[in-house]
Amino acid sequence: MFKFLNKNRGFTIVEFLIVISIIGILSVITFPNYRSSQQRLALQRSASKLTQDIRRSQEMAMSMKELSTGDLPEGYGTYINKSDSDCPNDDCYHIYADIDGDERYDPGEEQGEAIFLEKEVYIKNFVPSSNNFSINFKPPDPTVKMKNQAGDDKDTVTITIALKTDLSKTKTIKVNKAGLIYVE
DSSP: OOOHHHHHHOOHHHHHHHHHHHHHHHHHHHHHOOOOOOOHHHHHHHHHHHHHHHEEEEEEEETTTTOOTTOOSSSEEEEETTTOOTTTTSOOEEEESSSSSSSSOOOTTTTTEEEEOOOTTTOOOOOSSSSSEEEETTTTTEEEEEEETTEEEEEEEEEEEEESTTTTTTEEEETTTOOOEEOO
């Protein structure tokens, strides 16, 4: 009886090769989907991060956060520029303190921080069309001012971000005059 049990305890080479081939086939099928899902997740994270940073500018204006120098700015904002020398790949934006009160980002005059999108994502376009937008929040309410490159005040801004590898995969962030900020 012990000879019979010892004889049937192992795997045959055929069973082993079948299991290895099944694992290989499943890996080949799931790997492309894994990369695609990672890119879609990067796009979603970037859209959420941009939305949160615009809201952070809004919250800083409502709380009237002091600068490191102890001064109070006129407001806070988010500046997004498709032709910025700091962001040559259309992959960053700035949160700034509006020190001079002109409701626009001036690199030499404003205190700000550059924030980069994830490496697979870039800023595709704006509606209404412009190379850049300043979304400024002025306390105490806060009042929302959205200005394009020409300095024209707009009622809404739609920011589209996309994957660099697949331009059809996009996320849209909308900001309106009432201060509503959301991802579509």
